[in-house]
Amino acid sequence: xxxxxxxxxxxxxxxxxxxxxxTAAVPRRTPDGSVDVVTLFxxxxxxxxxxVERCSAAELPERLRAAxxxxxxxxxxxxxxxxxxxxxxxxxxxxxxxxxxxxxLDAVVTRxxxxxxxxxxxVLDHGPGQGRRAITLxxxxxxxxxxxxxxxxxxxxxxxxxxxxxxxxxxxxxxxxSDIELDRVEGVHGPRHLHVIVxx
Amino acid sequence: xxATFVGMPxxxxxxxxxxxxxxxxxNxxxxxxxxxxxxxRVVAELPEWEELRTAGAATKDRALLTLDEQLVRxxxxxxxxxxxxxxxxDADEACRIVADVAQAHGVDEVVKVKSMATQEIGLNxxxxxxxxxxxxxxxxxxxxxxxxxxxxxxxxPAIHRNRAEIREIFRRRMAASGRPAPDxxxxxxxxxxxxxxxxxxxxxxxxxxxxxxxxxxxAETGTLVVVESEGNGRMCLTLPEVLISVVGIExxxxxxxxxDVLLRLxxxxxxxxxxxxxxxxxxxxxxxxxxxxxxxxxxxxxxxxALADQVGRQALRCIRCSACLNVCPVYERVGGHxxxxxxxxxxxxxxxxxxxGVGSDPQVDSLPYASSLCGACYEVCPVKIDIPSVLxxxxxQVVDAHRDxxxxxxxxxxxxxxxxxxxxxxxxxxxxxxxxxAGRWLTRLAGLxxxxxxxxxxxxxxxxxxxxxxxxWLRTRRRGSRS
Numbered sequence: 001x002x003x004x005x006x007x008x009x010x011x012x013x014x015x016x017x018x019x020x021x022x023t024a025a026v027p028r029r030t031p032d033g034s035v036d037v038v039t040l041f042x043x044x045x046x047x048x049x050x051x052v053e054r055c056s057a058a059e060l061p062e063r064l065r066a067a068x069x070x071x072x073x074x075x076x077x078x079x080x081x082x083x084x085x086x087x088x089x090x091x092x093x094x095x096x097x098x099x100x101x102x103x104x105l106d107a108v109v110t111r112x113x114x115x116x117x118x119x120x121x122x123v124l125d126h127g128p129g130q131g132r133r134a135i136t137l138x139x140x141x142x143x144x145x146x147x148x149x150x151x152x153x154x155x156x157x158x159x160x161x162x163x164x165x166x167x168x169x170x171x172x173x174x175x176x177x178s179d180i181e182l183d184r185v186e187g188v189h190g191p192r193h194l195h196v197i198v199x200x
Numbered sequence: 201x202x203a204t205f206v207g208m209p210x211x212x213x214x215x216x217x218x219x220x221x222x223x224x225x226x227n228x229x230x231x232x233x234x235x236x237x238x239x240x241r242v243v244a245e246l247p248e249w250e251e252l253r254t255a256g257a258a259t260k261d262r263a264l265l266t267l268d269e270q271l272v273r274x275x276x277x278x279x280x281x282x283x284x285x286x287x288x289x290d291a292d293e294a295c296r297i298v299a300d301v302a303q304a305h306g307v308d309e310v311v312k313v314k315s316m317a318t319q320e321i322g323l324n325x326x327x328x329x330x331x332x333x334x335x336x337x338x339x340x341x342x343x344x345x346x347x348x349x350x351x352x353x354x355x356x357p358a359i360h361r362n363r364a365e366i367r368e369i370f371r372r373r374m375a376a377s378g379r380p381a382p383d384x385x386x387x388x389x390x391x392x393x394x395x396x397x398x399x400x401x402x403x404x405x406x407x408x409x410x411x412x413x414x415x416x417x418x419a420e421t422g423t424l425v426v427v428e429s430e431g432n433g434r435m436c437l438t439l440p441e442v443l444i445s446v447v448g449i450e451x452x453x454x455x456x457x458x459x460d461v462l463l464r465l466x467x468x469x470x471x472x473x474x475x476x477x478x479x480x481x482x483x484x485x486x487x488x489x490x491x492x493x494x495x496x497x498x499x500x501x502x503x504x505x506a507l508a509d510q511v512g513r514q515a516l517r518c519i520r521c522s523a524c525l526n527v528c529p530v531y532e533r534v535g536g537h538x539x540x541x542x543x544x545x546x547x548x549x550x551x552x553x554x555x556x557g558v559g560s561d562p563q564v565d566s567l568p569y570a571s572s573l574c575g576a577c578y579e580v581c582p583v584k585i586d587i588p589s590v591l592x593x594x595x596x597q598v599v600d601a602h603r604d605x606x607x608x609x610x611x612x613x614x615x616x617x618x619x620x621x622x623x624x625x626x627x628x629x630x631x632x633x634x635x636x637x638a639g640r641w642l643t644r645l646a647g648l649x650x651x652x653x654x655x656x657x658x659x660x661x662x663x664x665x666x667x668x669x670x671x672x673w674l675r676t677r678r679r680g681s682r683s
Contacts, residue, residue: 024258190431
């Protein structure tokens with residue numbers, strides 16, 4: 001008998017008592033009108049010791065330039081923002097950047113798919129303006145531009161909006177660890193500096 | 201890691217040694233209290249927490265009680281997204297599959313994401329026997345691996361080490377397996393984390409094969425999920441050409457939407473954060489992004505045995521948050537090694553006997569007794585596993601498994617003697633008179649003599665009362681009826 005047949009057989013035998021399958025409603029909080037989700041999002045991102053700033057669309061080019069001043073920057077091929085002097089990564093081209101080449105760069109600028117206010121999370125689905133997963137991982141500084149209209153209140157709202165067929169990366173602050181005496185330290189293998197610019 | 205849990209003594213023996221280690225107790229008290237407080241703060245932020253726990257339990261039950269259908273569906277979804285699905289009955293079969301894939305690519309090393317399933321099956325040792333080095337990349341796992349140590353906590357395997365000990369391990373051992381620790385390394389946690397970053401970066405950049413587990417596997421979409429903090433997980437899931445994920449069959453959830461509840465429960469219960477720094481979700485192969493060859497090993501290794509236990513099957517809901525360890529008064533004092541398994545603490549005390557079965561290994565049989573049944577673990581469990589009830593049921597199973605011994609245990613003999621005495625009122629009255637006489641000249645018993653000493657060596661035994669209840673009742677009622 002194959003391992004597959006044997007395991008499935010054991011599982012069926014284990015459930016031969018015909019247990020009743022339970023159901024339970026998934027709780028969802030009614031939105032609190034007094035809380036501005038974009039403000040909450042900014043506070044919660046900052047709680048993780050990420051840098052957060054808000055600006056208008058007109059101010060964005062200048063803010064971006066300041067954020068990556070003096071750094072060697074990589075951007076995804078379809079980024080709709082102007083980052084002077086940046087290297088463009090095209091995942092589907094033949095001369096895609098190697099991990100070692102990405103490691104020689106300092107920063108990456110991307111957009112996000114959405115932001116979650118309750119948890120201070122940005123979610124990338126690696127679609128337009130976000131690039132393949134490695135470019136937001138290897139460089140030490142991630143500058144992420146989130147439009148205020150992309151911020152949702154809570155985790156269930158994110159699941160309403162996200163496409164299950166895409167690879168997803170949820171990012172809540174810079175890389176961190178609590179492995180030494182359960183004290184939180186920011187900065188291990190992922191980007192040690194996360195900079196979120198919210199455009200309102 | 202060359203150390204293993206094989207041949208560990210039963211819990212009481214191991215616990216006695218651990219209790220004598222004052223440094224260990226200091227490290228554990230500090231760490232468990234820190235994380236306990238953090239968890240309590242972020243859980244208090246959610247008024248819907250109790251409903252979330254109920255929903256989390258129901259979500260996992262829905263998967264477990266239809267597990268055969270879910271597994272077939274998961275296999276279909278994964279295959280349609282370009283993954284190769286393997287099935288492993290036990291640890292040896294799973295290790296063989298991983299080694300074969302690695303050897304097919306001619307590699308002599310793999311990078312690993314922290315994974316309980318691969319620890320459970322002893323994958324690192326199995327790969328080492330084939331000449332393949334498995335580099336642990338989680339900081340705590342790295343500390344354990346470099347220190348030739350054993351994990352003592354589900355989330356923070358090096359919880360028993362303090363910063364000074366970690367500095368020593370890095371300074372002495374890093375050079376043997378790659379980039380050495382900086383000469384001026386201090387015991388500042390930020391510097392220690394940076395030393396790990398530098399040491400592992402070269403391994404991430406050159407690795408061709410990555411090995412992971414998964415926190416969740418979605419039957420509907422073939423999505424695998426890894427929840428982590430450091431970014432080592434993202435490195436291993438993204439940079440290598442080949443990815444092998446070893447996934448316990450109980451990790452399956454039916455629908456993508458089910459992740460909503462579980463991702464609201466896990467980080468707050470585990471690290472005490474609103475959300476963990478990084479969560480990766482992927483489905484088989486994504487063209488132009490990440491590993492282009494993806495293997496998934498579905499692992500039984502006792503899970504179907506646990507599923508057959510009608511009381512104990514709820515343990516398979518476990519999402520490995522380790523909240524039960526952090527609140528357990530027993531774990532806090534003895535640490536994780538005393539449980540003799542990669543799954544320590546309250547969840548380990550039920551999971552090990554359920555996966556391995558009782559009645560054959562004294563170490564496993566000792567675990568259901570490694571608890572005061574205080575219930576703190578049940579209160580914090582995000583998927584409402586009633587650990588105390590399962591412990592009590594497993595204790596009964598352990599006793600039942602030894603009923604046909606030719607020489608009964610002293611405990612069984614004394615229980616039989618008690619049953620004989622208590623089943624007849626004259627016999628009981630006689631016993632009460634004898635013990636009452638003893639109570640008149642004893643204020644406290646130092647301990648029982650003979651075989652009873654093993655019972656009283658770890659327990660206070662009150663002196664017997666001078667007068668039994670029945671004697672008191674007869675005496676006072678007679679007096680009352682006269683007046």
